Amino acid sequence: METILNIENLTKVYGTVPNQTQALNGISFQVMEGEFLGIMGSSGSGKSTLLNCMATVIEPTSGKIQIDGKDLQKMKGAELAKYRGQKMGYLFQNFELLDNLTARENILLPVSLHGMSEKEGQSRLEELAKYLEITEVLDKFPDKMSGGQRQRVAAARALILNPKIVLADEPTGALDSKNARSLMEKLTGLNTNEQTTILMVTHDTAAASFCKRILFISDGVIFHELRRGDESRQDFYERILNVMAQLGGGRSNVL
Amino acid sequence: MFSNLIFRNSRRSRKENGLFFGSMVISIMAFYLILSLSSQDVMSFLKKMESDGVNRLMTLIPIFYAMTLVILFFLIFFACKYQFERRRHEFGVYLMHGMRRSKLFGMLLTEDLISSGLALLIGLPSAVVMAEIISLITAKSVGMGIVDHQFSLSGSAIIWTLVGFLGIKLLALLILSGRISRQEIGTLLAQPVNHPKKQLPKAVYAIVALIGLLMLGMAYYMGNKVGGAWATPAKMALALGLGLIGTLFLFFGMRAFIALLVKANKGNKKLHVYTFRQIQENVIYKSSSMAISSLLILAALCCFGAGLSISITNKMYSDHVMDYTFSRFADDHYDVEITDDSTKLLTLVESKLQENGLADQFSDIFEIRLGNVRTTEDFENAYDMSAFTDAIASTGTKTSEDILNNLRYQGFPTLISLSSYNHLLEMAGETPITLQQDEAAIYIDPSFTTADEAELMNEILLTRPKTTLAGETLYLTSEVQTQKLCTDRIVTYSFALIVPDEVFLYQTQGDYFTYVNAVLSDEAKDGNSLMSVFTQVNEQLNATGLQYESYLQNMGRNLFFKVASSYITIYLAIVFLVVANTIMGVQFLMSQQKTGRRCQTLIRLGATYETLCQSAGKQIRWFMGLPVVVAAASSMFGIRALLIGLDASSGMSSNNLLLLVAALMMVLLCIVEFVYIIVVKRASDKYLLKLMDIKREE
Numbered sequence: 001m002e003t004i005l006n007i008e009n010l011t012k013v014y015g016t017v018p019n020q021t022q023a024l025n026g027i028s029f030q031v032m033e034g035e036f037l038g039i040m041g042s043s044g045s046g047k048s049t050l051l052n053c054m055a056t057v058i059e060p061t062s063g064k065i066q067i068d069g070k071d072l073q074k075m076k077g078a079e080l081a082k083y084r085g086q087k088m089g090y091l092f093q094n095f096e097l098l099d100n101l102t103a104r105e106n107i108l109l110p111v112s113l114h115g116m117s118e119k120e121g122q123s124r125l126e127e128l129a130k131y132l133e134i135t136e137v138l139d140k141f142p143d144k145m146s147g148g149q150r151q152r153v154a155a156a157r158a159l160i161l162n163p164k165i166v167l168a169d170e171p172t173g174a175l176d177s178k179n180a181r182s183l184m185e186k187l188t189g190l191n192t193n194e195q196t197t198i199l200m201v202t203h204d205t206a207a208a209s210f211c212k213r214i215l216f217i218s219d220g221v222i223f224h225e226l227r228r229g230d231e232s233r234q235d236f237y238e239r240i241l242n243v244m245a246q247l248g249g250g251r252s253n254v255l
Numbered sequence: 256m257f258s259n260l261i262f263r264n265s266r267r268s269r270k271e272n273g274l275f276f277g278s279m280v281i282s283i284m285a286f287y288l289i290l291s292l293s294s295q296d297v298m299s300f301l302k303k304m305e306s307d308g309v310n311r312l313m314t315l316i317p318i319f320y321a322m323t324l325v326i327l328f329f330l331i332f333f334a335c336k337y338q339f340e341r342r343r344h345e346f347g348v349y350l351m352h353g354m355r356r357s358k359l360f361g362m363l364l365t366e367d368l369i370s371s372g373l374a375l376l377i378g379l380p381s382a383v384v385m386a387e388i389i390s391l392i393t394a395k396s397v398g399m400g401i402v403d404h405q406f407s408l409s410g411s412a413i414i415w416t417l418v419g420f421l422g423i424k425l426l427a428l429l430i431l432s433g434r435i436s437r438q439e440i441g442t443l444l445a446q447p448v449n450h451p452k453k454q455l456p457k458a459v460y461a462i463v464a465l466i467g468l469l470m471l472g473m474a475y476y477m478g479n480k481v482g483g484a485w486a487t488p489a490k491m492a493l494a495l496g497l498g499l500i501g502t503l504f505l506f507f508g509m510r511a512f513i514a515l516l517v518k519a520n521k522g523n524k525k526l527h528v529y530t531f532r533q534i535q536e537n538v539i540y541k542s543s544s545m546a547i548s549s550l551l552i553l554a555a556l557c558c559f560g561a562g563l564s565i566s567i568t569n570k571m572y573s574d575h576v577m578d579y580t581f582s583r584f585a586d587d588h589y590d591v592e593i594t595d596d597s598t599k600l601l602t603l604v605e606s607k608l609q610e611n612g613l614a615d616q617f618s619d620i621f622e623i624r625l626g627n628v629r630t631t632e633d634f635e636n637a638y639d640m641s642a643f644t645d646a647i648a649s650t651g652t653k654t655s656e657d658i659l660n661n662l663r664y665q666g667f668p669t670l671i672s673l674s675s676y677n678h679l680l681e682m683a684g685e686t687p688i689t690l691q692q693d694e695a696a697i698y699i700d701p702s703f704t705t706a707d708e709a710e711l712m713n714e715i716l717l718t719r720p721k722t723t724l725a726g727e728t729l730y731l732t733s734e735v736q737t738q739k740l741c742t743d744r745i746v747t748y749s750f751a752l753i754v755p756d757e758v759f760l761y762q763t764q765g766d767y768f769t770y771v772n773a774v775l776s777d778e779a780k781d782g783n784s785l786m787s788v789f790t791q792v793n794e795q796l797n798a799t800g801l802q803y804e805s806y807l808q809n810m811g812r813n814l815f816f817k818v819a820s821s822y823i824t825i826y827l828a829i830v831f832l833v834v835a836n837t838i839m840g841v842q843f844l845m846s847q848q849k850t851g852r853r854c855q856t857l858i859r860l861g862a863t864y865e866t867l868c869q870s871a872g873k874q875i876r877w878f879m880g881l882p883v884v885v886a887a888a889s890s891m892f893g894i895r896a897l898l899i900g901l902d903a904s905s906g907m908s909s910n911n912l913l914l915l916v917a918a919l920m921m922v923l924l925c926i927v928e929f930v931y932i933i934v935v936k937r938a939s940d941k942y943l944l945k946l947m948d949i950k951r952e953e
Contacts, residue, residue: 055859078863085861096856098529100536105517105528110860112525157860 004197005031010063012049023049025220034195038211046220051201085114089158091168095150097142103153104138110161128156148179168200172207184210209237265366275334278837282327283378286419290412291386296394301815308815328423330834335427337841347443356436464508470501478896506546510538530870534877548835549882555831556890560916562824577772580741580804604771611799618776624672626767631725635666640722646715654707669751672759679738688733695754696733700747709735741770742806839879840935854946871939
């Protein structure tokens, strides 16, 4: 299996001497093609900083982020924009659909931004819409959709260009448990059937239990790693809860 | 520390919102310019000559001032609102940290005072310089020597500018801070969002837009039809109402057309759908302010067009032949020998001029002889021209009705001797007319006829209609004559007959009167502006005791009309244009800020700064362009309607003038729009650059 994302000794320091905060303290890990990786951690653990570095929102102080063998830090301007759309799909906590565009137009935004042919975009759209069960809302505006539909539309938008990796930022954060479950099932399906690589940051143990592997971050370092073997989701869920409890915050940290 | 914060905030506001600061400076200049009109060179000069007119205009100034006040209030209000919207979050933070609302208001007021003070420091001197430039240009263009120019600083104008400007600023601030203080801190802290508006079916909008277009078409038709909008006030109100509601409807329904543009995405252009959805949203949310901006621009264009055509058409020097007219009556207190016998007036004038050494000032002195029919006692039916009037009536046109209205009671016409009238024609550089003993030519003062009417009469005159004057047959021939008979503007003949000298002497029985006209010699005019020559010669003539009427008075009147109307119309045009554009610019920037989150999403999806700027540029061009295009299209009809309305009597149907005015208008419009679009685009680019620095929200 090919390595999609390679993170090496990543550090991020905020502020200047003497008021420095070490948000990331030498994190290294790899994400393989077709993986479904979860990142968990309490507030202030550094997971947001890590996600922001990968999403090229902030620059790391040192270390390396390589996607598909290319150094992210060396990318500038157009190449960076291309990375944001084509190599990486981003799934937001608050969906971030443009409310004056229909679902179809929202999904096709990356197509128009990155010059994919319209025909190709349309066929991919239909395929995704069918799978994510949003065909009937394609011509509706976001305010006419349910939260679950909105997030599935957002997922279709993140996936339309077949990105190398999907970064999901608390994707179930704004959903009720039923919709959250349905979304996670769809994402798992995509991961299993289409080999879509997904990296998800979450607080939600239930959502995390859909992942194949979970990294726990605390104080800017990887504190623990869990791999889901052949066990049931329920068992994996229990194991995650245990780690979360060990992290020191107990259940209050999980929610 | 608090004062530091105020200074810093004030500086930041000016830096971030140049549009707002610019609009303040423009308001100040506008106030000063209208208020200082009375101290303009031309106006103070005209006060001596046309004091009635000038005084009447000056009584109108407060009305214009009040109007400017109202219009500029909206400008300031919108600009202020934008400024406040930008800072909502900041206000929320202040309040959250326990700042009292009164202190917040005080802080805003002080910040505003600092900015206003700076705007005044820049605006007032610029306004004074601008007023001086306008004064100099008008003085120069009307022929007053630059020597006559005096630097003027109007104290009262400055005071009223201060009062007006600070007054509207305070009012705007009060209203806006009242709104802010009524909002909950949570609302202030939250990102502003555009709540979706309920939409009606698309067909409804399309129908409304079509009705709007139809109403506009009707308004244009009424305005451009003789006897249409200009016939009665009620019709005018109807045409204006149709135009107004039509424009509002058109903009209300325009979203239906924009929706078509959203679909028309050929070649999958970058962000095409997004860009047009944004434009559509702006059209939906701001349809009425777009319509109002469009109407303001239309008003500006019409004012500018009217002002321009007034200043272009009133040529003062080319259309006059004589410079002076001496008449037979003199003021009693002059101890001079005056003859009652008007036939000797010419000799008297010549000798008086000779005596006073003024003879060389004039190149030509000649008399115009006029008289009434004295060969019959029947004063009401001395002249019968039914053959002529019947022929006109038979054409059955609207023009013929107008002519007949004028000719109906011309049974006792004044007679003009052919030789004296021909002299006048020669002076004007036209071919003299020749008449047989049984022929006469029609004379009508230019103020009583139009080009269309003259043309129709000329056609009939080709048939030599037969008329009778006191029993004698006279065939009407030649063309209708319209040369002014003397410089006195009160002397106007709605109808007279030019007859050969023998006929003239016979019919008047030698009982006639004369106007002695004089033309200034080239030596007198040499090297001096016409205005100063007249002033000089008048002074010398006053000493002779002769009663005269100079062209100067006439010119003064014309000049007054020209300066006053073109100054005010062009002034209003610029104010309207500035206000409309500022409102549109500010509205765009405000809605851009409200939808800033969308841009952030686009950035995450891989939109580059350039792509976003291009999209924003397109949105700006469309948002500002739509009202401008509608206004420009309307103005083509509007200006035509104005010219038809204003110049119906002078018969000016010149298409060239219309073209010239239109071209100048378009140039002005393009320059102003270009400047505004650039300013707004810059502000938008700056804002987008700020958005590029995205953060993940926790």
